[in-house]
Amino acid sequence: MRWWHSLAAAGTLLAALAAALALSAAGLRPPAEHHGQSSSADARRPPLRFASRGTFKVAIFADLHYGENAWTDWGPAQDAGSDRVMAAVLDAEKPDFVVYLGDLVTANNLPIPNASMYSNRAISPTRGRGIPWATVFGNHDDMPFEWPPEWFSPAGVPPLHCPPASTSASGEDQGCSFRGTPRIDLMTAEISKNRLSYSSNGPRDLWPGVSNYVLQVLSKSQDDPALLLYFLDSGGGSYPEVISSAQVSWFQRQSQFFNPNGRIPELIFWHIPSTSYVKVAPKAKSEIRKPCIGSINKEDVAPQVAEWGMMDALAKRPSVKVAAAGILLAVDILQLKAIFVGHNHGLDWCCPYEKLWLCFARHTGYGGYGSWAKGARIIEISEQPFSIVSWIRMENGTKHSDVTLSS
Ligand SMILES: *[C@@H]1O[C@H](CO)[C@@H](O)[C@H](O)[C@H]1NC(C)=O
Numbered sequence: 001m002r003w004w005h006s007l008a009a010a011g012t013l014l015a016a017l018a019a020a021l022a023l024s025a026a027g028l029r030p031p032a033e034h035h036g037q038s039s040s041a042d043a044r045r046p047p048l049r050f051a052s053r054g055t056f057k058v059a060i061f062a063d064l065h066y067g068e069n070a071w072t073d074w075g076p077a078q079d080a081g082s083d084r085v086m087a088a089v090l091d092a093e094k095p096d097f098v099v100y101l102g103d104l105v106t107a108n109n110l111p112i113p114n115a116s117m118y119s120n121r122a123i124s125p126t127r128g129r130g131i132p133w134a135t136v137f138g139n140h141d142d143m144p145f146e147w148p149p150e151w152f153s154p155a156g157v158p159p160l161h162c163p164p165a166s167t168s169a170s171g172e173d174q175g176c177s178f179r180g181t182p183r184i185d186l187m188t189a190e191i192s193k194n195r196l197s198y199s200s201n202g203p204r205d206l207w208p209g210v211s212n213y214v215l216q217v218l219s220k221s222q223d224d225p226a227l228l229l230y231f232l233d234s235g236g237g238s239y240p241e242v243i244s245s246a247q248v249s250w251f252q253r254q255s256q257f258f259n260p261n262g263r264i265p266e267l268i269f270w271h272i273p274s275t276s277y278v279k280v281a282p283k284a285k286s287e288i289r290k291p292c293i294g295s296i297n298k299e300d301v302a303p304q305v306a307e308w309g310m311m312d313a314l315a316k317r318p319s320v321k322v323a324a325a326g327i328l329l330a331v332d333i334l335q336l337k338a339i340f341v342g343h344n345h346g347l348d349w350c351c352p353y354e355k356l357w358l359c360f361a362r363h364t365g366y367g368g369y370g371s372w373a374k375g376a377r378i379i380e381i382s383e384q385p386f387s388i389v390s391w392i393r394m395e396n397g398t399k400h401s402d403v404t405l406s407s
Pocket residue numbers: 070071109110111114160161162163
């Protein structure tokens with residue numbers, strides 16, 4: 001009983017595998033309706049691939065908050081600190097890919113060209129080392145303009161200087177003014193200027209959410225996808241902090257298309273924790289105990305304002321029956337392994353939830369609230385034998401909070 005299923009089930013699985021193999025030369029290209037009006041993961045970029053050593057290593061840079069108070073000393077000083085953290089992590093870990101997990105910029109008080117310039121600075125340590133990356137938005141990347149109270153003191157409003165036109169969002173005259181920073185301008189600027197950016201504007205019908213897209217990572221030796229990375233925009237800034245029900249339907253169509261029989265491992269990235277994080281969180285400010293793993297638990301989870309079905313959709317991703325040596329094993333394995341969020345600078349744990357892991361990244365930037373030491377969550381996926389492990393690498397080189405996410 002445990003070693004085989006009916007011939008019919010085996011036949012179905014084999015047919016599905018054959019179909020998947022036939023379709024997957026150089027990775028699947030989603031049909032236009034799934035694709036949105038623009039996608040970066042198109043012919044302009046070579047496919048992402050496991051390295052010849054058989055692993056794919058991802059560094060997550062979360063909550064950099066570039067560009068705070070540029071008119072003071074501390075704003076530019078903390079940006080220099082964020083440059084140093086990313087350089088230290090990239091040089092220690094040499095990742096194959098970087099995920100910018102939102103709040104690259106604190107765009108509240110920036111003219112649009114400045115926000116784009118800071119966003120560009122956030123990606124430059126990665127770009128400078130020739131490492132590809134993808135970006136999702138947080139609640140601070142896209143903010144309505146808030147007039148700083150000190151601008152009403154005798155010091156007054158600082159003179160409005162704008163960077164040269166070449167760093168403006170779309171190359172058009174954006175009007176160098178204080179009017180908040182739309183996500184779409186930031187993303188368009190990033191994609192149009194960076195060959196190594198795998199970010200995308202996502203389908204237009206999901207706007208105002210912008211960073212909604214899927215990336216495939218191909219096997220080291222074949223043109224089969226061996227890992228799927230899903231990116232979602234969890235809102236905030238100019239609109240509510242939420243994953244919409246339209247995004248849930250989009251995710252279901254994408255996962256059905258890219259991974260119909262659920263054989264490919266999946267990881268998901270967005271900025272603001274879902275309410276499910278609250279359910280699994282260790283008691284705030286208490287010690288982190290197994291099965292959770294992490295090093296700081298200094299605040300309450302600040303979750304999205306509503307749950308419109310994303311977590312249900314994820315928990316119900318199909319499990320697969322694993323085939324080994326041509327024999328079907330009656331083992332259910334959910335191929336969706338983990339979700340990664342930022343947003344809470346004082347949390348860096350991973351906790352199990354249903355059959356997957358809910359993880360925080362680690363506050364990477366000197367910008368934003370919190371004086372906890374800076375670092376980055378690293379994820380390493382091995383193809384054969386399959387495993388996903390994660391840890392946190394600190395600015396000073398120490399490493400901690402090792403966790404296996406594939407079990
Ligand atoms: C915008 O960028 C320009 C050019 O770098 C700079 O002079 C100006 O102070 C910046 N403004 C703000 C509000 O950051």
